[in-house]
Amino acid sequence: MQYDPFPEDSEDNQQIQNERARAASRSTWVSVAVNVLLSALQIVIGTLSRSQALIADGVHSLSDLVSDFIVLFANHHSRKEADDDHPYGHQRFETAASMGLGMILLAVAIGMLWSALGKLKAPENIPQVQASALWVACVALVAKECLFRYMLAAAKRVKSSMLVANAWHARSDAASSLVVALGIVGNLFGYPVLDPIAALIVALLIGKMGWEFGWEALHDLMDRSADEAEVQAIRRTLMETPGVSGVHDVRTRKMGDLIVVDAHIEVDGTLSVEAGHDIAVAARQRVLQRHRVLDLMTHVDPWRRPDLDHAMAGTSQS
Structure with a gap:
């Protein structure tokens, strides 16, 4: 049974929600396409070039796919109309999605930290990477920065905090790709330890972003007031x-x-x-x-x- 306590206001609110949903769908599917290509390229080339940092960045891109599908799932459910069990509607699906993004980022960060620290304990076993890893890292950096700018513009246009969170997730990816590129450059110049150090820095950046998203979403779920x-x-x-x-x-x-x-x-x-x-x-x-x-x-x-x-x-x- 559908419940609409104030039908005279529902048309404008529904129009806003539909516009937000269309923007979320478009930007998220673009993100899915970019991350599918990047994750495959980074993991394959990272394995062939023996770059742990590039592989870690590829796993990060792969985790973005999971977060993108969470956004799509939340976008679908937040559009549902109010009913007897949810008289105010289902808008908090977006908040829950932001919290899910934060938890995914934290989990990815912990795994990457564990792997990087393991390599740093035995620096003599760190291999020399190949130049192809640097080219892929640069391609990933440019692609992720462009994706961030596109997604943030869409998020601001429809004023969606969930899309803003996902856009800054893409920016964290761009920052991590920059660190990876620097680590690979250091490895190529005879400092192999810089590759796992780059992976470690990427993990810390991801963890920080995940904590912020999760903490903000938790406060919103606890009925935090507007500014x-x-x-x-x-x-x-x-x-x-x-x-x-x-x-x-x-x-x-x-x-x-x-x-x-x-x-x-x-x-x-x-x-x-x-x-x-x-x-x-x-x-x-x-x-x-x-x-x-x-x-x-x-x-x-x-x-x-x-x-x-x-x-x-x-x-x-x-």
């Missing part, structure tokens, strides 16, 4: 609504890339219940139209004009 600037902007929109005399107890919580808001608004206490309700409805619609708010729950408090209170007090004294 203060956005909360104040919502408060101003409420205050500017005709008939609203005051606003207090504004609380927010993130729902994927959207926000759920609870607020107390003050209206003239001499108004009828129906008139107060109409003001609350108007305030809610203004917020939904101007901000990335999924839902706004208002509580109407009575407010008395100071001059009226003073007049009533004078009457009672006489």
